Amino acid sequence: MSDGNGFDEVLKKIEKLQESVRISEEVLPIVNELFYFVRDIIPIMVQVNAFMKLSTGKLPTAKENIANVTKTTENATAQVLDSLDMLSEKLFELRQLIENDTNKEKQLQLVDELSNSIADMTFAFQFQDITSQQLSHVNQILEAIYDRFLSFFQSSLSLKDHSSLGGSVIEAIEYEIRKQMKSDQVEHFEKETEDKIRKTDITQEQIDNFFDHLKKKNVADTE
Amino acid sequence: MVNKKFLIVEDSPTMRRIIVNSLKRFGVNNVAEAGNGVEALKKLETDRFDVLITDWNMPEMDGKDLVTHVRQMPQYKSIPILMITTRGMEEDVITAIKIGVNGYVVKPFTPDILRKKIQDLLG
Numbered sequence A: 001m002s003d004g005n006g007f008d009e010v011l012k013k014i015e016k017l018q019e020s021v022r023i024s025e026e027v028l029p030i031v032n033e034l035f036y037f038v039r040d041i042i043p044i045m046v047q048v049n050a051f052m053k054l055s056t057g058k059l060p061t062a063k064e065n066i067a068n069v070t071k072t073t074e075n076a077t078a079q080v081l082d083s084l085d086m087l088s089e090k091l092f093e094l095r096q097l098i099e100n101d102t103n104k105e106k107q108l109q110l111v112d113e114l115s116n117s118i119a120d121m122t123f124a125f126q127f128q129d130i131t132s133q134q135l136s137h138v139n140q141i142l143e144a145i146y147d148r149f150l151s152f153f154q155s156s157l158s159l160k161d162h163s164s165l166g167g168s169v170i171e172a173i174e175y176e177i178r179k180q181m182k183s184d185q186v187e188h189f190e191k192e193t194e195d196k197i198r199k200t201d202i203t204q205e206q207i208d209n210f211f212d213h214l215k216k217k218n219v220a221d222t223e
Numbered sequence B: 001m002v003n004k005k006f007l008i009v010e011d012s013p014t015m016r017r018i019i020v021n022s023l024k025r026f027g028v029n030n031v032a033e034a035g036n037g038v039e040a041l042k043k044l045e046t047d048r049f050d051v052l053i054t055d056w057n058m059p060e061m062d063g064k065d066l067v068t069h070v071r072q073m074p075q076y077k078s079i080p081i082l083m084i085t086t087r088g089m090e091e092d093v094i095t096a097i098k099i100g101v102n103g104y105v106v107k108p109f110t111p112d113i114l115r116k117k118i119q120d121l122l123g
Helices: A006-020 A030-100 A104-124 A127-162 A164-180 A183-194 A204-222 B013-025 B035-045 B065-071 B090-099 B113-123
Strands: B006-011 B033-036 B050-054 B079-086 B105-106
Touching: A006 A030, A030 A104, A030 A127, A030 A164, A104 B013, A127 A164, A127 B013, A164 B113, A204 B033, B006 B013, B006 B035, B013 B033, B013 B090, B013 B113, B033 B035, B035 B050, B035 B065, B050 B065, B050 B113, B065 B079, B079 B113, B090 B105, B105 B113
Parallel strands: B006 B033, B006 B050, B050 B079, B079 B105
Antiparallel strands: none
16 A cells, blocks of 8 residues: 555455445345444544554653653752752861861861852752653653543544444443443553552651540550 | 852742852842843843843743843843752753853752853853
């Protein structure tokens, strides 16, 4: 099939088949239905195929960006921790000099070095801006994929109205989907994708109060 | 450097703080801030600045469009412009030069790099 004409070629072949086959009046409506259904479903399949190729190309980028976020924050954290270690050492040195009341110049030099370490730590926090952009890109990819899936879903539903065969096929698919949703595979998927990251605004104080309340309740129940 | 008035255009509050604090350490105290290109243009129109430091990726109006607009303003045809961005591809740098950016810094950067770039801008 030539590029861009594949779908037209298939339709022409089916039309020729329609013309050439001698079929009874009972069978003709079914063949017509089949033709309409094939005509409707082929563009959707083409789009789905193209989209799958496109999105599988984007997913590695999304994964890479997420990995980069981890790497960036790790590097920034290491930088801050190194600066903090250096700060501690210099503060200890400064303390000794002040205690012994010696070498004012050295004391001032240490104060300057401390100041520079603090500046270095400040710069390490650039990671917040960088990682925010990386995650924003991942979000964009996921949103685009989601929107596309939604539009395919809506396109496939519209097949119901174009031919009775289309309607029957979609109803059968919907029935099978309802069965699938109760299956172990779906349960496993839900478990794998469960959001375990703490997102609530609950404070430590609230948790501690809740703990104390439960402990008291337990004690009261056993008395 | 110390007598110049700077405009920092950056959508990340953290980054703005880092840049402003650095400028203070370099002795620059006359600094204004904007969160995107649209805000920056308003400030540029109502006030007078000597140096523009801008990010690239920003909502509403990005740094590339901001610089393009600024270079069309008669009073800012020659204002030194430093772009500070995560974009590190060759074509980005080429685009920046074409639109009139005078200096380009890729994030993350060190205080020394920032100081040197600003000094280079101001000659």
